[in-house]
Amino acid sequence: MSGEHNNASMEAIRLLKRTGRWQIWEFALWLVAIAAIFVLPSQMLILTEIAILALFAISLDLILGYAGIVSLGHTAFFGLGAYAAGLFAVHVSSEPIVGLLAAALVSGLFGFLTSFLVLRGSDLTRLMTTFGVAMLLAEVVNQAAWLTGGADGLSGVMLNPILGYFEFDLWGRTSYIYCLIVLVVLTYVARRIVNSPFGLSLKAIKRNQRRASMLGISPTRRIVAIYTISAAYAGIAGALLTQTTSFVSPDVLAFHRSAEVLLVLVIGGVGYLYGGVFGAVLFSILRNWLSVITPQYWMFWIGLVLIIIVLVGRERLTRWQALLPGSARNRQARMQHAVAEESK
Amino acid sequence: MLTILFDGIAYGMLLFVLACGLSVTLGLMNFVNLAHGAFAMAGGYITVIMMNRYGISFYWCLPAAFILTALIGVVLERLLYRRLYSASHLDQVLFSIGLVFMSIAAIDYFMGGQQQLINLPPELSGRFGFMGVDIGRYRLFIIVICTVLTIALQLALTRTRFGSQLRAAVDDGRVARGMGINVSVIFALTFALGSGLAGLGGALGTELLGLDPNFPLKYLIYFMIVVTVGGTSSITGPFIAALLLGIADVAGKYYVPQLGAFIIYAVMILVLILRPHGLFSREGGR
Numbered sequence: 001m002s003g004e005h006n007n008a009s010m011e012a013i014r015l016l017k018r019t020g021r022w023q024i025w026e027f028a029l030w031l032v033a034i035a036a037i038f039v040l041p042s043q044m045l046i047l048t049e050i051a052i053l054a055l056f057a058i059s060l061d062l063i064l065g066y067a068g069i070v071s072l073g074h075t076a077f078f079g080l081g082a083y084a085a086g087l088f089a090v091h092v093s094s095e096p097i098v099g100l101l102a103a104a105l106v107s108g109l110f111g112f113l114t115s116f117l118v119l120r121g122s123d124l125t126r127l128m129t130t131f132g133v134a135m136l137l138a139e140v141v142n143q144a145a146w147l148t149g150g151a152d153g154l155s156g157v158m159l160n161p162i163l164g165y166f167e168f169d170l171w172g173r174t175s176y177i178y179c180l181i182v183l184v185v186l187t188y189v190a191r192r193i194v195n196s197p198f199g200l201s202l203k204a205i206k207r208n209q210r211r212a213s214m215l216g217i218s219p220t221r222r223i224v225a226i227y228t229i230s231a232a233y234a235g236i237a238g239a240l241l242t243q244t245t246s247f248v249s250p251d252v253l254a255f256h257r258s259a260e261v262l263l264v265l266v267i268g269g270v271g272y273l274y275g276g277v278f279g280a281v282l283f284s285i286l287r288n289w290l291s292v293i294t295p296q297y298w299m300f301w302i303g304l305v306l307i308i309i310v311l312v313g314r315e316r317l318t319r320w321q322a323l324l325p326g327s328a329r330n331r332q333a334r335m336q337h338a339v340a341e342e343s344k
Numbered sequence: 345m346l347t348i349l350f351d352g353i354a355y356g357m358l359l360f361v362l363a364c365g366l367s368v369t370l371g372l373m374n375f376v377n378l379a380h381g382a383f384a385m386a387g388g389y390i391t392v393i394m395m396n397r398y399g400i401s402f403y404w405c406l407p408a409a410f411i412l413t414a415l416i417g418v419v420l421e422r423l424l425y426r427r428l429y430s431a432s433h434l435d436q437v438l439f440s441i442g443l444v445f446m447s448i449a450a451i452d453y454f455m456g457g458q459q460q461l462i463n464l465p466p467e468l469s470g471r472f473g474f475m476g477v478d479i480g481r482y483r484l485f486i487i488v489i490c491t492v493l494t495i496a497l498q499l500a501l502t503r504t505r506f507g508s509q510l511r512a513a514v515d516d517g518r519v520a521r522g523m524g525i526n527v528s529v530i531f532a533l534t535f536a537l538g539s540g541l542a543g544l545g546g547a548l549g550t551e552l553l554g555l556d557p558n559f560p561l562k563y564l565i566y567f568m569i570v571v572t573v574g575g576t577s578s579i580t581g582p583f584i585a586a587l588l589l590g591i592a593d594v595a596g597k598y599y600v601p602q603l604g605a606f607i608i609y610a611v612m613i614l615v616l617i618l619r620p621h622g623l624f625s626r627e628g629g630r
Contacts, residue, residue, distance in 0.1 A: 064434070
């Protein structure tokens with residue numbers, strides 16, 4: 001009896017470990033991203049943008065995909081990070097890495113404080129509170145012109161070379177490499193987080209909060225923790241934007257950014273981290289292409305894409321992940337296939 | 345002081361007419377419709393086009409805005425919204441944001457991005473003094489119309505057959521269907537009514553709130569505040585919330601302009617923390 005029990009738990013552990021294993025396509029993805037430095041030297045600015053957007057989307061995926069919190073104001077943390085990095089560079093120190101950490105700290109702290117707002121209530125209350133927090137911050141930034149420059153934005157953000165060696169160049173090569181490194185490191189950390197027991201317990205909470213708490217998983221502390229982490233991630237993404245563009249405008253707190261990052265994540269697929277990366281690539285290509293065709297009205301087509309995605313069904317659209325070699329879904333499909341063959 | 349109160353009440357009444365459709369779709373039908381402002385904007389633009397291009401009287405534009413927006417609402421409900429009643433909130437949010445984006449870009453394309461102005465009929469413009477209170481004629485007009493509408497709506501929801509069918513359909517759709525109520529038609533009609541009222545509010549608000557393609561996003565937060573703070577027990581909750589919001593907003597902008605919209609957001613978050621289901625929540629609803 002105990003042997004059987006042992007076998008079952010071994011099997012469970014094995015299955016859990018397998019989902020956490022690095023896949024071939026993940027390496028391939030990062031290799032492509034690195035190769036882009038040499039292959040597309042003229043596209044560095046767009047690539048930087050994609051990397052930042054990807055990081056932002058990953059931060060949203062941490063709370064949406066793993067904890068099931070729908071946020072309409074995630075840009076609050078992005079914008080806060082952006083302003084924190086800008087102000088830090090102007091008033092304290094112009095070392096980029098320290099600025100990044102400072103922004104992460106500020107955003108994380110703010111995330112920690114506001115996380116208590118998303119604990120209670122339904123989806124609707126959460127939508128409203130996250131939305132309200134973002135609007136509140138936007139209003140503060142707009143009014144505190146002596147600190148943030150108000151509607152004109154914060155300019156004059158000058159940065160030292162990274163670690164004293166790598167200067168930001170005009171073509172954005174350093175910026176891209178810098179953002180890519182941050183993205184890779186943070187994706188690695190996020191991967192560790194979501195595949196840890198902590199990440200698994202989050203998934204349990206997302207599926208069924210009451211059942212999770214009956215199994216002895218306290219939702220409150222875990223949601224606070226992941227919300228804080230996610231806020232810090234978004235803050236770092238915002239800080240990267242400030243550092244690579246040397247400018248912050250109140251636009252970083254605008255509602256359309258919160259909507260955009262949701263769209264990015266939905267295009268790429270929710271709940272497996274890389275959705276943010278794929279979504280950011282697809283979204284940026286789509287946006288650049290659309291704004292070439294209809295410079296002023298690309299928003300219309302973005303809206304149309306959103307509606308189509310929802311009507312067709314998000315599940316169906318993101319099924320292409322299964323085609324990635326070695327992905328969990330692919331394996332599942334093959335196993336089902338094999339079972340079906342056997343039963344014939 | 346009393347003038348501010350008066351202006352605040354007019355503003356609050358207007359917000360209520362704009363938002364009460366949303367309080368039904370969002371509060372009762374449990375559909376997160378962020379595109380509600382787009383219907384209000386449609387009503388506003390219908391008025392602008394009819395008045396400025398075809399020279400139709402303002403008084404005819406109001407019912408026209410109501411009917412046309414209701415028609416748009418019912419078409420969209422039949423074609424799109426209906427499919428998403430049972431979808432997750434995330435899907436509903438994405439869908440309605442998409443709709444908002446499309447409406448903004450479409451209006452921008454056809455009408456341009458500038459503020460739209462209308463000329464009110466002469467008997468509605470200007471102000472007059474009444475017992476020391478400075479009263480704007482147009483604001484008085486809004487208050488009268490909105491009061492009539494509110495009473496009519498309250499009676500329609502509580503006293504008519506349609507009202508009780510709607511309440512039954514919302515409380516438990518399956519049982520209501522079992523009792524022979526055509527839930528889908530009820531929902532479509534309600535949705536049309538809600539969008540029509542939003543359109544009427546947009547038409548009335550063109551003068552007061554301003555009208556440009558960003559209208560749906562600019563006032564989205566106000567509509568949502570009215571609904572979430574007011575709760576879903578009846579239309580009294582949203583009504584009181586709208587009045588409070590209107591008075592607070594006008595007074596806040598008058599006395600402490602540097603704080604801007606800050607107070608309103610802060611109060612909303614506070615209310616939602618203390619009472620996640622709004623000030624007037626009801627038992628047993630979905």
